[in-house]
Amino acid sequence: MVPLGTPLDGLPKKQGKVRDVYDLGDRLLLVASDRISAFDWVLPTPIPDKGRVLSSLSEYWFERLGVPNHLISANVDDFPIALDDAARKALRGRAMLVRKAKVVPFECVVRGYLSGSGWKEYRKSGAVCGVRLPSGLVESDRIDPIFTPATKAETGHDENVSFDYMADALGGDVAATLRGRSLAVYEKAAGEARGKGLILADTKFEWGFDEPSGELLLIDEVLTPDSSRYWSLEAYEPGGPQPSFDKQYVRDWIEATGWDKSSPPPALPDDVVARTRSKYVEAYELITGRPFPWR
Known part of the structure; x- marks a missing residue:
């Protein structure tokens, strides 16, 4: 397990909340740790195998979507760096060798159901990111899929913005392409998820332009429980929040502790760790449709 970091020394590295990104020159190595964040803090307790779930699900979707993407290989034997046995074991299943890309500075969010920040906006204004919705909707209602971009915050929360705001920043043609491709990927993934008994309520995509060809690529993670809201189709009942396959147990436990969200967060108890891991798996x-291979 790679609980809070990754075992590669001597390579240029950027560390995000969950991923460690190693610069290999013309390519990158993305490593998903078992770190988990909540309320803009990285918690001191890892969730075993979480990083393997994120990387393996991303690999699964990259291979199925038929969309140009940055994945080169998730096989450690293909990584162009020397690895000892310990490093190979630690990276297996949680690392991806990818093409470099100039990252689009917006999260490309698609919503097919009214939940989260979208529900909060709708209650206030009847719209989400400037997209007017029918009146009388309730929390978790199904809607025609809408594209609702957000700025990418270095710290704190991303901020929902209108399509026009995004178009002003990127240009109308680029923004329209991002919207069209994001909606198309969502529709394809939502259809497949529904066939597995899951609702893909909403998701966020990241896109980037390949260096040096300029090809638009789907990048980062895709359609994982960290980037997407999955619900059980069988248990779905609009009119309130739905149980989801993510860090819900962590958020609920932290809220119940009375933590002030401004000082270092508390460690997670074993039962919350186990229940959270089980939802990711x-x-x-x-x-x-296959058993998780790292039980």
């Missing part, structure tokens, strides 16, 4: 097994 369940998501993997439901989506892929």
Whole structure:
């Protein structure tokens, strides 16, 4: 397990909340750790196998979507760096060798159901990111899929913005292409998820332009429980929040502790860790239709 870091020394590295990104010159190595964040803090307790779920699900979707993407290989034997046995074991299943890309500075969010920040916006204004929706909708209602971009925040929360705001920043043609491709990928993934008994309520995509060809690529992670809201189709009942396959247990436990969200967060108890891990693994097994291989 790679709980809070990754075992590669001597390579240029950027560390995000969950991923460690190693610069290999003309390519990158993305390594998903078992770190988990909540309320803009990285928690001190890892979730075993979480990083393997994220990387393996991303690999699964990259291979199925038929969309140009940055994945070169998730096989450690293909990584162009020397690895000892310990490093190979640590990276197996949680690392991806990818093409470099100039990252689009917006999260490309698609919503097919009214939940989260979208539900909050709708209650206030009847619209989400400037997209007017029918009146009388309730929380978790199904809607015609809408594209609702957000700025990418270095710290704190991403901020929802209108399509026009994004178009002003990127140009109308680029923004329209991002919207069209994001909606198309969502529709394809939502249809497949529904066939597995899951609702893909919403998701965020990241896109980038390949260096040096300029080809638009789907990048980062894709359609994982960290980037997407999955619900059980069988248990779905609009009119309130739905149980989801993500870090819900972590958020609920932290909220109940009375933590002030401004000082270092508390460690997670074993039962919350175990229940959270089980939801990530369940998501993997439901989506892929195969048993999780690192039990």
